[in-house]
Amino acid sequence: MARRAGPEQKAQKADDARRYRERHLDRVREAQRRWREAHPGWWRKYAGTERERRQRAEWHATHREERQARRRERYAANPAKFIEAARRYQVKVVAATVERVDYAAIIVRDRGLCGICGDAVPPEEMSFDHIVPVSRGGDHSMANVQLAHLVCNKRKGNRRPADLEAIVRILGGRSL
Numbered sequence: 001m002a003r004r005a006g007p008e009q010k011a012q013k014a015d016d017a018r019r020y021r022e023r024h025l026d027r028v029r030e031a032q033r034r035w036r037e038a039h040p041g042w043w044r045k046y047a048g049t050e051r052e053r054r055q056r057a058e059w060h061a062t063h064r065e066e067r068q069a070r071r072r073e074r075y076a077a078n079p080a081k082f083i084e085a086a087r088r089y090q091v092k093v094v095a096a097t098v099e100r101v102d103y104a105a106i107i108v109r110d111r112g113l114c115g116i117c118g119d120a121v122p123p124e125e126m127s128f129d130h131i132v133p134v135s136r137g138g139d140h141s142m143a144n145v146q147l148a149h150l151v152c153n154k155r156k157g158n159r160r161p162a163d164l165e166a167i168v169r170i171l172g173g174r175s176l
């Protein structure tokens with residue numbers, strides 16, 4: 001009579017499987033790719049599960065450099081698209097309104113002037129500022145995005161224009 005697999009045998013099996021995967025990474029990946037192709041919609045069962053969440057967190061924690069490399073590649077391929085996607089994601093996370101923002105149109109609308117300090121913004125110093133910060137419930141919309149110097153934008157941080165105005169008053173027009 002066959003013995004039932006005890007905990008040691010199970011651990012041994014898992015260990016063998018792990019070593020096999022490590023030795024034949026390309027073969028395993030190819031098999032996984034074929035399986036996914038044969039099972040369209042497989043991710044629907046997997047997405048949002050505890051297992052997915054755990055594996056995603058694990059991958060994030062162990063692939064820092066790879067993630068950064070991918071981000072750099074995506075950025076290099078199309079900076080405008082990358083920035084827009086990052087902002088849309090950021091806004092989605094805090095559940096504000098998301099609208100497609102045309103940055104070229106904003107530069108024209110704002111006549112190339114910084115919405116924070118009012119001076120002209122040279123191209124290499126351009127950034128886009130959420131007038132009401134997204135973290136404060138501001139929308140990602142044409143109405144809530146303005147052209148700003150990168151340094152002004154960084155200085156403003158998370159403060160609302162009302163806060164900014166108060167600070168400017170206190171400083172008596174000196175720079176922040």
Ligand SMILES: [Zn+2]
Pocket residue numbers: 114115116117118119148149152
């Ligand atoms: Zn400025």
